[in-house]
Amino acid sequence: MKKDLRIIKTKESLRHALISLLKTKSIETISIAELCRLAQINRGTFYLHYKDVHEVFKEYLDVIVEDLRKSYEEPYYKTNYKIKDITADMIKIFHHVKKYQDFYQIIFDERIPMMYYYLLFDTVRTFMRDSIEEGLLAAQHELKVDYLISYQTNAILGILIEWHRQEYKTSITELNKQLFMIISIHDPFRMQ
Template sequence: MKHDLRVVKTQESLRHALLELLKTKPLEAISVAELCRLAQINRGTFYTHYKDVHEVFKRYLEVIVEDFRSAYEEPYIKTRFRIENMTEDMIQIFHHVKKYQDFYQIVFSAQIPMMYYYLLFDSVRSFMEDSLAKTYMDSEDEGLIEYLLSYQTNAILGLLIQWHRRGYETAAEELNKQLIKILTLSSPFRRLG
């Protein structure tokens, strides 16, 4: 699939402008005119690609979530969903967050409405559901699965929020080591005693 470089540049300009505006105001308060002015594109070009500002955000979130999904699933696919076989170099989530750090700084900011967090939460939870289905297909306790999904989604996002609170200072490679330790400590396969 070949991408028109002008379209890619327009989308990148709009995303960058949207992130800048989201640092100071909620999505609902951002106008198309304001977004176009900051992105340095005309309104006609905007409407060629998007119907409104919400669609810019929605499509950007889709790009981020798809990248997050790939980063999340990579180690599980390589280990055939066996946590005990996972190694630090397989983990890609923290590299993903670094790549989209501007977005995550907004989503995890205490000054930003929780709706952004919940959009991210629901998106991450939905792809985790696909992964969990492979592991717990035979479980008849649907309530347990629902709570397990929320628990695991919040565990991952909680790690990312903590990293955000520390200013993303810790290297992704160090966080990979920490995550392996956490998974080892919380794994039902760990040896006691």
């Protein structure tokens, strides 16, 4: 039950064409017709697999999200301090975003649909859930964890938005220092 080679070929052609076009123009200005011409794919074939140009990009993005997930899994220099654990986890995200800066510049662009942001949000959110649940959950039984986790997750994404707005000029070391200071002020896990 393997995938038909023709489908793979078609999708690859479209992905290559998109990457090529993205070097010179923004994703919003790329038409389906233009993409298909470059990929040498019939426009009708396009609609057999995708609804719009964004879906081609999104499929490519899945690879990047996978890298984010992987980079998060791999161990870092962990200490005994909870806060340091968190910043150590987040520094991995910063490294990842820097690595794929070209793509995150697109994801955070104001013309781009929220869907990419939510993709990132959901990915980071699963990390955040794993980080939090252990110590905190049991203590406050009136707390709806979903709100806490979304609060925490989006706070981190707020740093990424600010980073993006400052055109990624802040170094990762500096960014991590800032995050450490912010979390130190807030001291999220001092209860433990």
